[in-house]
Amino acid sequence: MxxxxxxxxxxxxxxxxxxxxxxxxxxxxxxxxxxxxxxxxxxxxxxxxxxxxxxxxxxxxxxxxxxxxxxxxxxxxxxxxxxxxxxxxxxxxxxxxxxxxxxxxxxxxxxxxxxxxxxLRTQTGLLEPMVTAKEYRKSGLGKACVYNSIKILQSYGCKKVFVDPDEEPYNYYCKIGFEGMDYTQCYEKVFE
The missing domain is CATH 3.40.630 (Aminopeptidase)
Incomplete structure (x- = not known):
């Protein structure tokens, strides 16, 4: 073809x-x-x-x-x-x-x-990574923002939510229930 x-x-x-x-x-x-x-x-x-x-x-x-x-x-x-x-x-x-x-x-x-x-066909949503100012960390504000954002996405019919954080907050997202996954293939090519 x-x-x-x-x-x-x-x-x-x-x-x-x-x-x-x-x-x-x-x-x-x-x-x-x-x-x-x-x-x-x-x-x-x-x-x-x-x-x-x-x-x-x-x-x-x-x-x-x-x-x-x-x-x-x-x-x-x-x-x-x-x-x-x-x-x-x-x-x-x-x-x-x-x-x-x-x-x-x-x-x-x-x-x-x-x-x-x-x-795995389903409606999906993307949650942009969030940052909490240092003086407000450990107070539950970040978690509340993430959970509220998820509720909003669910109200639009999303069954699955993705977030693509940098390395530093990766563990934070895992702690609040996100699971690491490989949803795409990535290849790198360096030319000599």
Missing amino acids: KFKRDYYKPENERALCDFFEQMNNDSNCNTSRIVWELLRNAPYFEMFQLDKIGLWYEDNNLVASLQLLSPWPGSVIVDNRSDIENLLLDIIHYAEETFCGLKENKKHLVFYVDEKEDN
Whole structure:
């Protein structure tokens, strides 16, 4: 089967949103959808090199996408709903040509790959990491904020909530009931 590569244009935003919605239905947590929803109305959205977002089509259906994870080159998110064997290779090649960053004066690229899954379909929510000022720590305020946020997400029908904290608060989130998990595959490539 053949695929065709194209690039993001404002007129295909709805198709991209629908694609992320379908990826969310097919997977535990769709990182691209979360990033897209968070950033598309942000004032710095244009910094994400929108014209370079890669879109791959199979029989005129959007089956894969590639976008930057942040405004700075070096980290990308890949969503792939296709079973075409060489499609992922084309995506990787395009990412290497387009979005490499520099790390210690070498080309560097981190891939987060979400692929279609058939298990654990459910409505998901993302809880942004929270910080409590030092003078208010150990008073239960942070825990109350997290629990209240979870209640709000549940009121919207979420059955699963994700948080992506830095290393320091990781144990805190585990203590209040979050479990560590690997919801995506991450690959790093450093070019010699």
